[in-house]
Amino acid sequence: MTADDFGMCHSMNAAIMELWRDQAITSSMIMIPGPWLKQAADYAVHNHEANIGVHLTLTSSFLQYKWKPVTGGAGVESLITAEGYFWGTPAEVELYASVEAVRTECRNQIEAAIRLGIDPTHLDSHEGSLLGLAGGRDFLELAFDLCEEYQLPFKLPRKIVDQPFLSPYMRELFRSRIASADRRGIPLIDDLLILPYEQNDGEKYADVKREIVKAIQEMSGGITELVIHPSRDTAEMRCLTPSSAKREMEYHMCIDREFRKLLEDEDIRLISWKDVRDHMRLRLAR
Numbered sequence: 001m002t003a004d005d006f007g008m009c010h011s012m013n014a015a016i017m018e019l020w021r022d023q024a025i026t027s028s029m030i031m032i033p034g035p036w037l038k039q040a041a042d043y044a045v046h047n048h049e050a051n052i053g054v055h056l057t058l059t060s061s062f063l064q065y066k067w068k069p070v071t072g073g074a075g076v077e078s079l080i081t082a083e084g085y086f087w088g089t090p091a092e093v094e095l096y097a098s099v100e101a102v103r104t105e106c107r108n109q110i111e112a113a114i115r116l117g118i119d120p121t122h123l124d125s126h127e128g129s130l131l132g133l134a135g136g137r138d139f140l141e142l143a144f145d146l147c148e149e150y151q152l153p154f155k156l157p158r159k160i161v162d163q164p165f166l167s168p169y170m171r172e173l174f175r176s177r178i179a180s181a182d183r184r185g186i187p188l189i190d191d192l193l194i195l196p197y198e199q200n201d202g203e204k205y206a207d208v209k210r211e212i213v214k215a216i217q218e219m220s221g222g223i224t225e226l227v228i229h230p231s232r233d234t235a236e237m238r239c240l241t242p243s244s245a246k247r248e249m250e251y252h253m254c255i256d257r258e259f260r261k262l263l264e265d266e267d268i269r270l271i272s273w274k275d276v277r278d279h280m281r282l283r284l285a286r
Helices: 008-022 035-048 088-094 099-115 141-151 156-161 168-184 205-217 237-239 243-257 257-265 273-285
Strands: 003-007 026-028 051-058 122-127 192-193 224-228
Touching: 003 008, 008 237, 008 243, 026 035, 051 099, 099 141, 122 141, 141 168, 156 168, 156 192, 168 224, 192 205, 205 243, 205 257, 224 243, 237 243, 237 273, 243 257
Parallel strands: 003 026, 003 224, 026 051, 051 122, 192 224
Antiparallel strands: none
């Protein structure tokens, strides 16, 4: 159970830290370019149960809330707009970013996390900008190079090839990338559960809970990651997204006693990305 976008804003940080203290999540993903990175990193360093992956970030999609590369100086110009911020969409990253700029920025985000005292558990792609879903130009082999270098798993669900929205080309691309990860010894997950980010008109907590309960009851075997975007429904969050209330619904779902009992009743064993990483490193050491 993973909380997304740690470090993006204070409202999300507060909710995620509360969930850690309540032992309601097992992992989180930190945004190194995020404006509230320092608070998130300080919590991770002083609370060793907080298993933190690096949420490799190449987009800045909010209209009034922007962030920039951590890489200073020249070399990453293809990652930024004329104002110096990341592109707003994965499609723009695919269209404009050079491979070397992506490699440099991603490595520097990992190194920045390590300098802050974080022991990364895995790598992941914010808004899927490394996956090629927008236009078919992915950066996954580059990401796998970094996984090998730092001995980290990568969050790519094997069942992505079953998604009906994929073109035949993208389906074959993901099959080849999954095979590449297997050859390199990079662990992947089997499936991914994530609620739609946007809040539908009239959508209530009961609707959100019903949707995720159904998904969990229909879940098959293997390693499945449940990703949430928890936050408090604050003035800050309402300035960022019209779905602020849904962010708080996902927070409440994590501490819902009925939801927790469902996980027990379904005989779901909760693990963290640290467990996956440590198993990978143990295997590589043999």
